[in-house]
Amino acid sequence: KKEGNETVGVIILGLIYSVNMGHLIIPALVLILVVGILANGFIIGIIYTNSSLKNPKNILISHLCLIDLVGLAFSPYFITRLAMGSTAPISLESCLVQYYFLNLYSCVAVFMVSFMAIDRFLVICYPFLYELKVSNENIHKFMFLCWSLAIIYPTLYIFPFIGSKVCYLVTSYSFLCTGSSIESSACNPDTILFSKYYRIVMIALHFIGSLLIVTCSYIKILQESRSARLSESSRKALNTVVTHGIILLVFFGNSCFMFITGSLQIRDPSEESVLAILRLTADVLYLNVPPAINPIIYGLRNEDMRREFTKFFWRKKTNLVK
Numbered sequence: 001k002k003e004g005n006e007t008v009g010v011i012i013l014g015l016i017y018s019v020n021m022g023h024l025i026i027p028a029l030v031l032i033l034v035v036g037i038l039a040n041g042f043i044i045g046i047i048y049t050n051s052s053l054k055n056p057k058n059i060l061i062s063h064l065c066l067i068d069l070v071g072l073a074f075s076p077y078f079i080t081r082l083a084m085g086s087t088a089p090i091s092l093e094s095c096l097v098q099y100y101f102l103n104l105y106s107c108v109a110v111f112m113v114s115f116m117a118i119d120r121f122l123v124i125c126y127p128f129l130y131e132l133k134v135s136n137e138n139i140h141k142f143m144f145l146c147w148s149l150a151i152i153y154p155t156l157y158i159f160p161f162i163g164s165k166v167c168y169l170v171t172s173y174s175f176l177c178t179g180s181s182i183e184s185s186a187c188n189p190d191t192i193l194f195s196k197y198y199r200i201v202m203i204a205l206h207f208i209g210s211l212l213i214v215t216c217s218y219i220k221i222l223q224e225s226r227s228a229r230l231s232e233s234s235r236k237a238l239n240t241v242v243t244h245g246i247i248l249l250v251f252f253g254n255s256c257f258m259f260i261t262g263s264l265q266i267r268d269p270s271e272e273s274v275l276a277i278l279r280l281t282a283d284v285l286y287l288n289v290p291p292a293i294n295p296i297i298y299g300l301r302n303e304d305m306r307r308e309f310t311k312f313f314w315r316k317k318t319n320l321v322k
Contacts, residue, residue, distance in 0.1 A: 008166045009089030010185055014175035014280040015081050017273045022082040029082075029284070032292045033075040039295035040065040040072075046308045053304055056139045057123075060116050061298055063143050064247075067108040068291030070101070075288060078175060092166045092185060095177030100154045102176060105287070106206065107150035113244075113251050114210045115142065120241050121217040125224045153202070157195050161186065173261075173275045175283035207255060214248060246297055250290050258282040 018025060047053045047062045077098075090098075122130045157179075167187035172178050179199045221241060261278045299305045 008169050008185065009091050010095050010177050010181045011087070011089050011169065011171045012081075012175065012177070013171050013173050013273075013276040014283065016087050017276040018175075018280050019082065019085050019087075022085070025284075026079055026082055029075050029079050029288065032288045033072055033079075036068065036072045036075075036288070036292035036295075039299065040068050040291065042309075043295045043298065043305065046305070050308060053308070054136060056134050056136060057119065058304070059136060059139045059143070060112065060119060061302075063108075063146075064112045064116070065295055067105060067112060068294055070108070071105045071287045071291040073101070074176075078284070089169060090177060092161065092164070092182065095182050095185075096158050096161060098177050099179065099182060100158055102287075103154035103157070103202075104150050107153065108146055109251065109290075110206045110210045111146040111150070113248055114213045115146075116244055117214040117217040117248070120244055121221055124221050124241070157198055157202075160195050174279045203259070207252075207259070211252065214252075218245070243297060243302065247290075247294055250293055254282070254286040254290060258286045 043065050044062050047058050119134070122134065161182065165187045166185045168185050170181050170184040172181035174181075179195070183196050218241075258279075261275070261282045299309060
């Protein structure tokens with residue numbers, strides 16, 4: 001507990017135990033950051049500069065790329081902290097900012113992958129209803145709702161901590177502040193009671209709910225694909241399911257790895273470094289790998305994207321020759 005000038009806050013063990021690997025981690029993060037920004041920015045650019053590409057599916061892809069850029073925004077923080085080699089505790093205010101943007105990213109990402117699964121289900125199983133009900137305008141309205149909820153709901157977690165004092169020096173095995181470390185650092189246990197249960201409920205709703213939606217959608221798609229009732233448009237849409245399935249595997253695989261490592265408890269201090277490295281790996285994978293891989297996967301699998309990609313670089317090559 002805080003006494004006199006004793007330091008309080010959250011010690012990020014992931015940074016401490018990985019500082020000796022900075023010469024390997026930093027170049028990898030810089031490469032992922034550059035690739036991710038260029039790939040996501042390119043896809044957003046070609047979608048919104050080509051009217052022929054502005055359809056519901058591609059609008060969803062553009063918003064997925066946008067939230068991927070939010071995830072990549074953590075990379076400069078990781079890179080800076082590793083380069084500085086700082087082991088000083090982080091204040092509660094800094095932890096709350098980190099946790100807010102982590103939840104913003106997670107919330108919109110879950111909305112995106114869930115609705116993309118529903119979108120594929122509707123266009124394959126109910127193509128005529130899809131053409132009647134799903135429009136660019138409706139997609140934009142839904143995206144506005146998703147971003148609004150993602151911006152508002154993390155504030156309900158943070159609100160009880162505003163103005164509260166930090167009394168303890170606690171540790172986070174992660175590369176970031178975790179919800180449990182934020183709650184453990186607060187002086188008043190009553191302050192964190194709502195936040196703790198709210199955090200657990202929202203995690204359950206987000207990932208378990210999303211996983212159920214995606215699973216049900218893909219079961220129905222599989223059943224429909226085995227029948228002879230598929231229209232021509234449904235058969236074409238079925239090809240995009242593979243792309244979305246890869247995105248889902250990457251996203252949910254990394255999410256499960258992060259939450260599993262986050263629930264592990266270490267009683268032997270000598271094993272702290274093992275858990276810290278696992279959490280470091282989980283954080284880097286969750287916040288960096290999907291944002292960098294997603295646009296590449298869509299660029300390779302999406303015929304429209306490949307065509308625009310070829311046109312863009314063909315024009316560049318022609319201009320250089322001239």
